[in-house]
Amino acid sequence: MREFKGRAITPGTKTAKAVVSHGGFNTLASFQKALQFGDERAKCSDQNNPDLYGKELAGAALCLPQTIGSTTGGLVLYCACAMKRQPACMLFSKPIDSLAAAGAILADVWIDDISMPVVDSLGDEFLEYVKDGMTVTIKEDGVVVVEE
Amino acid sequence: MILTDEQKAILNGESGETMAKIMKTLVMYGEAFGAEKMVPVTSKYNHLVTSFGLKALTPVYTLMEKLIAEGVKSKQKFSADPRPLDKNVPQNFLQKLVFNKFMYTKQDYYEEQLRELGLMDKDAFTCTCYMDEVGNKPNMGDVLSWSESSAVVYANSVLGARCNRNSGLLDLMGSIVGYVPYFGLLTDEGRRASWIVKVNTTKMPPAQLLGSAIGMKVMEDVPYVIGLDKWLGNELNDSATTYLKDFGAATASNGAVGLYHIDALTPEAKLYGKELVLPGAKEYVIDDAELERVKASYPVIWKNPDAKPKLCLVGCPHMSLRQLQDWTVNIEKSLSEAGNKKVLIPTVFTAAPAVLEKFNKTEYAERLKKIGVITSYICPLMYMNNPLCAKMPVITSSNKLRTYTTAKYYNEDELLKIITKGDK
Numbered sequence: 014m015r016e017f018k019g020r021a022i023t024p025g026t027k028t029a030k031a032v033v034s035h036g037g038f039n040t041l042a043s044f045q046k047a048l049q050f051g052d053e054r055a056k057c058s059d060q061n062n063p064d065l066y067g068k069e070l071a072g073a074a075l076c077l078p079q080t081i082g083s084t085t086g087g088l089v090l091y092c093a094c095a096m097k098r099q100p101a102c103m104l105f106s107k108p109i110d111s112l113a114a115a116g117a118i119l120a121d122v123w124i125d126d127i128s129m130p131v132v133d134s135l136g137d138e139f140l141e142y143v144k145d146g147m148t149v150t151i152k153e154d155g156v157v158v159v160e161e
Numbered sequence: 162m163i164l165t166d167e168q169k170a171i172l173n174g175e176s177g178e179t180m181a182k183i184m185k186t187l188v189m190y191g192e193a194f195g196a197e198k199m200v201p202v203t204s205k206y207n208h209l210v211t212s213f214g215l216k217a218l219t220p221v222y223t224l225m226e227k228l229i230a231e232g233v234k235s236k237q238k239f240s241a242d243p244r245p246l247d248k249n250v251p252q253n254f255l256q257k258l259v260f261n262k263f264m265y266t267k268q269d270y271y272e273e274q275l276r277e278l279g280l281m282d283k284d285a286f287t288c289t290c291y292m293d294e295v296g297n298k299p300n301m302g303d304v305l306s307w308s309e310s311s312a313v314v315y316a317n318s319v320l321g322a323r324c325n326r327n328s329g330l331l332d333l334m335g336s337i338v339g340y341v342p343y344f345g346l347l348t349d350e351g352r353r354a355s356w357i358v359k360v361n362t363t364k365m366p367p368a369q370l371l372g373s374a375i376g377m378k379v380m381e382d383v384p385y386v387i388g389l390d391k392w393l394g395n396e397l398n399d400s401a402t403t404y405l406k407d408f409g410a411a412t413a414s415n416g417a418v419g420l421y422h423i424d425a426l427t428p429e430a431k432l433y434g435k436e437l438v439l440p441g442a443k444e445y446v447i448d449d450a451e452l453e454r455v456k457a458s459y460p461v462i463w464k465n466p467d468a469k470p471k472l473c474l475v476g477c478p479h480m481s482l483r484q485l486q487d488w489t490v491n492i493e494k495s496l497s498e499a500g501n502k503k504v505l506i507p508t509v510f511t512a513a514p515a516v517l518e519k520f521n522k523t524e525y526a527e528r529l530k531k532i533g534v535i536t537s538y539i540c541p542l543m544y545m546n547n548p549l550c551a552k553m554p555v556i557t558s559s560n561k562l563r564t565y566t567t568a569k570y571y572n573e574d575e576l577l578k579i580i581t582k583g584d585k
Contacts, residue, residue, distance in 0.1 A: 022193055042565065045546065048217035049264065060462060081417060083565065084210050084308045087328025088221050095220030110381070110417070111345070114193040115328030122186045123224060 021155040025130030029074040029101035037081030055098040074149035075100035080113040090116025105133035106140040179231040191342020199340035207239035207336040210308040214267030238281035240290040245543035287513030289479040294515040306335030311410035317420040321428040354385035365392035369560040372411025381417040390425040414561035468554040476511030477559035495581035503533035
């Protein structure tokens with residue numbers, strides 16, 4: 014078990030199984046099929062992301078460095094949340110990028126019954142340690158506990 | 162964040178619950194990036210990235226409906242990214258069915274929402290809103306609430322305006338309250354370069370390839386590019402701005418660049434020179450071999466990598482008037498050399514409706530039509546972003562289109578040969 018301390022962008026507590034992207038997470042490419050064609054488990058549709066392609070994003074603890082790609086990224090994440098296909102939480106090793114921040118904040122402010130805690134700045138070591146399937150627990154203060 | 166009395170009042174609900182939520186969204190957004198204040202949006206017009214009535218984005222339209230119902234308006238009129246559909250662009254039966262019955266079923270509804278919120282013109286749909294023909298061209302120092310990445314990087318770099326790489330919806334919200342959080346590319350410090358890029362090529366590098374190389378290297382940082390003025394000169398004329406449009410779009414999509422400086426050419430580089438470069442800036446040297454390496458690294462994700470192309474798309478970002486004219490002349494010349502009358506692959510050139518309107522009044526329009534090229538106002542990216550088009554072998558000279566779709570990239574001179582002579 015290891016503990017990492019980050020910064021809570023949208024605070025909350027949550028426990029979920031990790032899915033890990035070591036490269037930038039393209040929000041539009043990853044969620045597009047799920048939102049368009051009604052896949053409630055939100056399998057990642059980004060063919061350029063070998064870590065995540067085909068894996069379920071809904072309900073997972075999504076561990077990533079930052080998001081990349083189209084500036085529609087924030088509103089795509091907002092839509093995933095509104096359609097209840099969002100990750101359980103998002104954990105960034107680096108400081109959050111403007112698109113992911115926008116999506117997380119839009120969901121937090123505009124959707125009443127949503128809970129998707131987002132923590133950033135967890136450090137490169139976090140992304141090196143966490144593996145698919147590990148259990149991740151977020152606490153209110155941005156502390157993240159990773160268990161094998 | 163320190164807010165003015167007016168901003169505090171909006172946040173506290175004195176302008177209604179919806180305005181309070183909009184202000185809360187912007188304040189939280191700013192706080193995530195250490196912004197200490199909000200600053201007024203000063204550009205005449207805004208520009209929105211979302212222009213498509215995609216069923217997948219239904220929650221966005223629901224939110225827009227809420228804004229309209231509450232009587233909220235954008236303080237500025239705005240343009241928006243290109244429309245996704247045009248019957249002139251080749252579509253087979255299945256594509257037509259999927260586009261119109263499944264994907265873009267919200268298009269008319271969404272366009273009506275945009276008109277209610279403040280669309281500047283019924284045809285103000287383009288990613289190159291800053292073109293003279295379109296008329297949404299900010300001044301140096303203007304603070305913007307834009308989001309389209311290729312437009313943001315152009316406005317920051319070529320026009321000297323100030324804008325962060327915002328997300329869709331945040332663009333509209335900034336324009337509604339009239340303020341954006343002050344951080345990043347809005348600040349003097351945030352506009353300084355942490356990379357020096359030296360261009361040492363033996364000929365003018367293709368804009369889209371050079372931009373891609375720089376984007377992939379510096380990601381979201383600001384590069385200061387030396388050596389490009391040798392090829393582009395020291396004036397921001399038609400030729401230079403067209404080059405920088407395509408260059409910037411590639412830096413923004415292959416990386417996440419929101420601002421670049423070109424030594425002795427772009428406005429801030431002309432004013433401040435290398436003072437813009439931060440101490441300890443990293444260095445990246447680009448020569449012919451480096452460009453070749455970058456180009457060779459692009460994955461080809463066609464099922465059959467040797468398939469004959471079925472479509473050629475040029476114009477992501479939208480083409481300038483000059484590009485439409487230059488391509489017309491070049492295609493004619495190349496076809497003539499090969500003894501061909503028309504392009505060998507269905508080819509679509511995309512540009513802003515206002516640019517196409519002007520182009521259509523020139524003699525070039527008829528000439529381009531005669532050699533078989535279709536012109537359209539669509540967003541090639543939106544056209545390609547679905548499973549049916551993704552399976553098609555499409556070629557392009559756009560590195561943005563290559564990045565986000567299955568389209569295969571060729572430099573412009575290669576593309577020209579393929580569509581006129583059938584080989585590279």
